[in-house]
Amino acid sequence: MKILKNIRDNERGSSLVEVLIYLGLFLALFGWATDYYHAINVKRGIIDSVKFAALAATEQTDQAKLNQGILAIDSAKADSVFLDMLKKNLSLDNNLDPLPGSPVMAINKATLYYHAYNSDVLPAVSSIDGHAITYPSYVAYVEVKVWRGFTQLVDPTPYWTIKVAKDASLRISP
Numbered sequence: 001m002k003i004l005k006n007i008r009d010n011e012r013g014s015s016l017v018e019v020l021i022y023l024g025l026f027l028a029l030f031g032w033a034t035d036y037y038h039a040i041n042v043k044r045g046i047i048d049s050v051k052f053a054a055l056a057a058t059e060q061t062d063q064a065k066l067n068q069g070i071l072a073i074d075s076a077k078a079d080s081v082f083l084d085m086l087k088k089n090l091s092l093d094n095n096l097d098p099l100p101g102s103p104v105m106a107i108n109k110a111t112l113y114y115h116a117y118n119s120d121v122l123p124a125v126s127s128i129d130g131h132a133i134t135y136p137s138y139v140a141y142v143e144v145k146v147w148r149g150f151t152q153l154v155d156p157t158p159y160w161t162i163k164v165a166k167d168a169s170l171r172i173s174p
Helices: 002-009 011-058 063-067 075-090
Strands: 113-117 137-147 159-169
Touching: 011 075, 011 113, 011 137, 011 159, 075 113, 075 137
Parallel strands: none
Antiparallel strands: 113 137, 137 159
16 A cells, blocks of 8 residues: 555656556557457458359349340349358358358348349339349349457447348349
């Protein structure tokens, strides 16, 4: 106790206390910034993964309808390609559970949505966000949980939930 009283009463001791306070604040701010930067990078990677999987799904054209002059997506092939690309890009197994080294800790299978919209149901409204679908499109919605870092010290939730809604349309440009 005597040592603390001496530090409090001494000017040199008060400088040390100030430095320790500022160092603690700096470390907290640095930890938050690092965690936020990591979350943004992981989110960008997940968005790109879903987007590229949806684009790959739109490339699965229905050849029989195409021979009749109708531009359409083969739903069965598109679903298979979408899931394969999603599993590959996010390092998931066949049950959509993360493999070691995956950027996600879990995928919400209850909210996972992917669907091909063809000209027989167009125009349609997306059930995800209500936007109008006027071209043959593939719409996907994925919700994943990713690990938190330093901010877990303040908020005990061990993960962030990232929600990604993407659609890709099939068009023939002139």
